[in-house]
Amino acid sequence: MTGTPRIVVPPSRQVLADGVYEQIRAVIMNHGLEPGARANIEELARELDVSGTPVREALARLESEGLVSRLPLRGYRVTELLTRKEVEDIYGLRLLLEPPSAEAAARAMTPTFATALEEELATCPAAPAGSTYEGYKALTAHDARLHELILRIADNHAIEQAFTRTHCHLHFFRLSYNQPFGEQTITEHRAIVSALAAGKPTAARAAMTHHLETARDRLLSRF
Incomplete structure (x- = not known):
């Protein structure tokens, strides 16, 4: 006799976006991405096993905090440390x-x-x-x-x-x-x-x- 199939509920879009944001933020704070380094959307998406959308959303949030800055037509870079x-x-x-x-x-x-x-x-x-x-x-x-x-x-x-x-x-x-x-x-x-x-x-x-x-x-x- 087989049991009731387990239903796997995928994480909500907001939960996924928040998780990606926290992971990228931690990488920056721990200097996994050095000050001045480019934050490549495609590479981050591959490393986190997500699409580019939550990565872009996370980087936009991090930009509002001053942790990354937007490069025209080139994505984002990690901001320098305070002088x-x-x-x-x-x-x-x-x-x-x-x-x-x-x-x-x-x-x-x-x-x-x-x-x-x-x-x-x-x-x-x-x-x-x-x-x-x-x-x-x-x-x-x-x-x-x-x-x-x-x-x-x-x-x-x-x-x-x-x-x-x-x-x-x-x-x-x-x-x-x-x-x-x-x-x-x-x-x-x-x-x-x-x-x-x-x-x-x-x-x-x-x-x-x-x-x-x-x-x-x-x-x-x-x-």
Whole structure:
């Protein structure tokens, strides 16, 4: 007696597109495709065993993040790493925007906001053991979410949008590849959240300033 035939449901188009995007992104972040290298659509499609369509969609998403750039009539290339000047400029912008926003967020603090901050901290309680993108992906995502949450609590939509458009967390990680920094980042995040949850504007501003300056100096030491 034969059993009921197993029906294999193919992955949805969106699931496939998201998977291809994550795989190509990981290759770039791990320097499997070096900065400046051409991202060949046909080669990537063969390696991932997919058609060219999800690869094109993934590269368009990665272009919006600044990880690849379009070459007229020639596809895409991986963007170069940030220069020292670019790192200094981005942190200069962040130091103008984020410490005052942390102060404003502390003034606007409510129990609901404090809970949201603590819950975000809990998503990444410890630093990853490895130093590859796969290991640090969760910390990188948490870092971006926490900073965006603080800006949202501060209720300045223009600053929040400006910060999001930089995609700075991705590009900073590319620079600090194989350079562990997780424990320091988590400790600094806890200090910021502690000041915010306690509704201490001056302390929140100081903690954010310290975090940004320390993170900037860690990256600049790579140069």
